[in-house]
Amino acid sequence: MKIALLGYGKMGQTIERLAKDRGHEIVYTIKEKIKNYDLSKVDVAIDFSVPDAAFENITTCFEQNIPVISGTTGWLERYDEAVASCKENDGAFIYASNFSLGVNLFFELNKKLAEMMSSFPEYAIGIEEIHHTQKLDAPSGTAITLAEQIMENTDRKGWRLNRAEEGEIPIMAKRIENVPGTHVVSYKSPIDTLKIEHIAHSRDGFALGAIIAAEWIQNKKGVFSMKDVLF
Numbered sequence: 001m002k003i004a005l006l007g008y009g010k011m012g013q014t015i016e017r018l019a020k021d022r023g024h025e026i027v028y029t030i031k032e033k034i035k036n037y038d039l040s041k042v043d044v045a046i047d048f049s050v051p052d053a054a055f056e057n058i059t060t061c062f063e064q065n066i067p068v069i070s071g072t073t074g075w076l077e078r079y080d081e082a083v084a085s086c087k088e089n090d091g092a093f094i095y096a097s098n099f100s101l102g103v104n105l106f107f108e109l110n111k112k113l114a115e116m117m118s119s120f121p122e123y124a125i126g127i128e129e130i131h132h133t134q135k136l137d138a139p140s141g142t143a144i145t146l147a148e149q150i151m152e153n154t155d156r157k158g159w160r161l162n163r164a165e166e167g168e169i170p171i172m173a174k175r176i177e178n179v180p181g182t183h184v185v186s187y188k189s190p191i192d193t194l195k196i197e198h199i200a201h202s203r204d205g206f207a208l209g210a211i212i213a214a215e216w217i218q219n220k221k222g223v224f225s226m227k228d229v230l231f
């Protein structure tokens with residue numbers, strides 16, 4: 001595949017290394033708005049950039065008929081508009097708050113555990129996420145996905161950063177040097193605590209998942225999820 005990397009920071013550079021190992025060619029490494037780039041020779045754009053840039057760059061790709069894999073977090077208030085733009089242009093799109101296989105397995109566990117725990121209101125639900133100190137958004141996109149899955153499977157009505165009101169899920173966001181990404185979901189009662197945890201040891205899992213998604217979406221049209229790709 002000929003790949004345009006939208007964003008060439010920690011993730012863009014990891015994707016470049018792993019994509020080359022899999023025989024792909026990196027045509028562009030872009031760190032700015034893509035309006036002026038000719039993407040006509042590109043098979044796929046992989047976006048790991050910044051919250052402010054993602055929406056405009058993604059929709060520009062749809063207008064140029066380029067499939068998009070996006071992992072950028074912190075821009076999701078415009079996700080529905082991006083989906084509409086993809087459909088209008090008969091494009092192809094996958095967004096995931098987390099592309100790693102481990103976290104996508106963790107998502108499935110989280111849904112199942114929430115469904116089981118919904119019968120036991122004595123357990124207080126909490127989410128903790130830990131990331132490196134350069135991260136721009138809080139809470140992490142992955143933590144928001146975990147909270148939304150719990151809300152769909154219990155009576156919790158919302159989530160809140162670093163504290164919670166009655167009936168909400170607190171998401172505690174910690175920033176520690178060099179942590180690639182850790183997520184914990186816990187259920188605490190006066191008697192005991194249940195926890196599920198995912199610890200990324202590097203960025204390779206996120207990058208590999210995004211490349212696998214890019215390979216999978218070739219010659220497809222529509223809006224898909226990592227669940228479609230992996231399971």
Ligand SMILES: NC(=O)C1=CN([C@@H]2O[C@H](COP(=O)(O)OP(=O)(O)OC[C@H]3O[C@@H](n4cnc5c(N)ncnc54)[C@H](OP(=O)(O)O)[C@@H]3O)[C@@H](O)[C@H]2O)C=CC1
Nearest residue numbers: 007008009010011031032033049053071073097098099206
């Ligand atoms: N879904 C997932 O699996 C994962 C998602 N992420 C998310 O991916 C995003 C990127 O993470 P990471 O690589 O660590 O961040 P970095 O800060 O290391 O990289 C961001 C890159 O985007 C570039 N950039 C700035 N403005 C634009 C623009 N207008 N258009 C295109 N690129 C631009 C930056 O350039 P410059 O340095 O010149 O400013 C930089 O190269 C974050 O939102 C993060 O949360 C991260 C890991 C996994």
Ligand SMILES: O=C(O)C1=N[C@H](C(=O)O)C[C@H](O)C1
Nearest residue numbers: 073097098135140141142181
């Ligand atoms: O910014 C990061 O680094 C990460 N961001 C994603 C998120 O916000 O969930 C995924 C991963 O945890 C790393």
